[in-house]
Amino acid sequence: MPFTLENQIVLITGGSQGLGTQFARKYFKETKNTKIIIVSRSESKLQTAIRSITSSSLEENIENYNLSNYSSGKKVNANKRLLYSPCDLSDYNSVSALLDILLAQDLSPTQIYLCAGGSIPKLFKDLTSKELEMGVQMNYLTSLYLSHKIAQLQLQSHLIFFSSVTAFFPFIGYSQYAPLKVSMKSLVSILRQELLGTNRISCVYPGNFQSEGFELEELTKPEITREIEGPSSPIPVDRCCDIIVKQLQYGYDDITTDLIGWLLMSLDMGLNKHNNNSIAWMVQLIVGALVNLIVVPFYMAFCKFQIKNWFKKEQAKKDLDNKKKEQ
Ligand SMILES: NC(=O)C1=CN([C@@H]2O[C@H](COP(=O)(O)OP(=O)(O)OC[C@H]3O[C@@H](n4cnc5c(N)ncnc54)[C@H](OP(=O)(O)O)[C@@H]3O)[C@@H](O)[C@H]2O)C=CC1
Numbered sequence: 037m038p039f040t041l042e043n044q045i046v047l048i049t050g051g052s053q054g055l056g057t058q059f060a061r062k063y064f065k066e067t068k069n070t071k072i073i074i075v076s077r078s079e080s081k082l083q084t085a086i087r088s089i090t091s092s093s094l095e096e097n098i099e100n101y102n103l104s105n106y107s108s109g110k111k112v113n114a115n116k117r118l119l120y121s122p123c124d125l126s127d128y129n130s131v132s133a134l135l136d137i138l139l140a141q142d143l144s145p146t147q148i149y150l151c152a153g154g155s156i157p158k159l160f161k162d163l164t165s166k167e168l169e170m171g172v173q174m175n176y177l178t179s180l181y182l183s184h185k186i187a188q189l190q191l192q193s194h195l196i197f198f199s200s201v202t203a204f205f206p207f208i209g210y211s212q213y214a215p216l217k218v219s220m221k222s223l224v225s226i227l228r229q230e231l232l233g234t235n236r237i238s239c240v241y242p243g244n245f246q247s248e249g250f251e252l253e254e255l256t257k258p259e260i261t262r263e264i265e266g267p268s269s270p271i272p273v274d275r276c277c278d279i280i281v282k283q284l285q286y287g288y289d290d291i292t293t294d295l296i297g298w299l300l301m302s303l304d305m306g307l308n309k310h311n312n313n314s315i316a317w318m319v320q321l322i323v324g325a326l327v328n329l330i331v332v333p334f335y336m337a338f339c340k341f342q343i344k345n346w347f348k349k350e351q352a353k354k355d356l357d358n359k360k361k362e363q
Pocket residue numbers: 049050051052053054055056075076077078079081082123124125126150151152153154155173174178198199200201241242243244245246247248249250
């Protein structure tokens with residue numbers, strides 16, 4: 037079935053900012069009949085997103101957009117195309133309640149963008165237990181619980197998961213985040229087998245793009261992490277959104293958003309990238325095999341040198357600070 041924006045019911049998690057809001061904006065502006073529901077924990081952020089998408093004045097009663105205000109007795113107005121619903125998707129019961137409301141309002145989603153996620157880049161030893169827990173909740177449980185409910189309800193939604201380039205190459209500074217994005221890749225592979233024939237399942241592996249989340253992670257990102265991810269300079273969020281939609285329209289289901297992401301995915305083809313036998317896939321497979329053989333051993337030696345050097349510089353800085361304190 038061809039991928040279209042029109043005549044859909046689109047559920048977007050992580051829709052209160054960043055890429056999620058951008059998808060909602062694109063559907064709202066480029067379609068006439070598609071209904072869009074944005075979900076995240078914070079009602080105020082969702083309302084801000086609604087106002088920015090509809091460029092509606094502050095006076096308009098924003099509560100009219102709140103799906104939670106409608107019960108089975110009070111139906112959503114048929115011409116209401118944009119709605120929001122506060123929901124902590126890392127809480128299973130909240131996810132169940134969200135789906136109950138959607139089904140009661142005849143809003144069974146045809147497309148679901150599982151954008152909720154985010155990272156706190158730090159060295160592993162510097163992370164707090166709360167930050168570790170948040171990493172699992174935001175980057176795995178939010179997608180796990182929602183896709184589990186979709187599978188149990190046997191809804192035939194097109195599921196679009198969001199992993200990251202770090203799933204192909206987890207590296208220093210992303211211990212709170214990358215392991216969960218690798219888990220996302222693994223879950224997608226299994227669901228493609230278990231939901232074969234009922235759900236189209238896509239997985240996006242973005243490189244860096246500008247968003248509120250990206251700005252936040254820059255605050256704690258170790259310099260060595262920034263150095264390694266240098267080749268993935270952040271692209272505008274609208275460009276990232278358009279790249280993803282274009283590839284979905286081409287029929288691709290393993291999607292990257294920049295060249296380095298494509299290259300790193302080529303190194304990770306394995307048993308799970310054979311779901312769209314095409315020339316593009318063949319080229320990527322051959323490039324990956326050659327680069328794995330010829331470039332990767334040298335790059336990994338260089339990367340190890342970079343990291344060792346960085347630790348030496350950090351230690352020198354600490355020794356200098358200690359000397360100053362002693363004087
Ligand atoms: N920006 C980048 O460079 C990259 C991002 N990605 C991935 O792309 C996706 C979108 O990224 P980006 O736009 O930067 O995201 P942001 O960090 O800007 O926004 C994250 C969104 O997730 C929501 N969210 C977080 N936790 C929960 C929860 N428990 N339940 C419901 N909603 C939740 C937040 O809303 P609220 O706080 O209201 O809950 C917010 O809307 C993420 O999965 C991210 O990991 C991948 C590679 C690069």
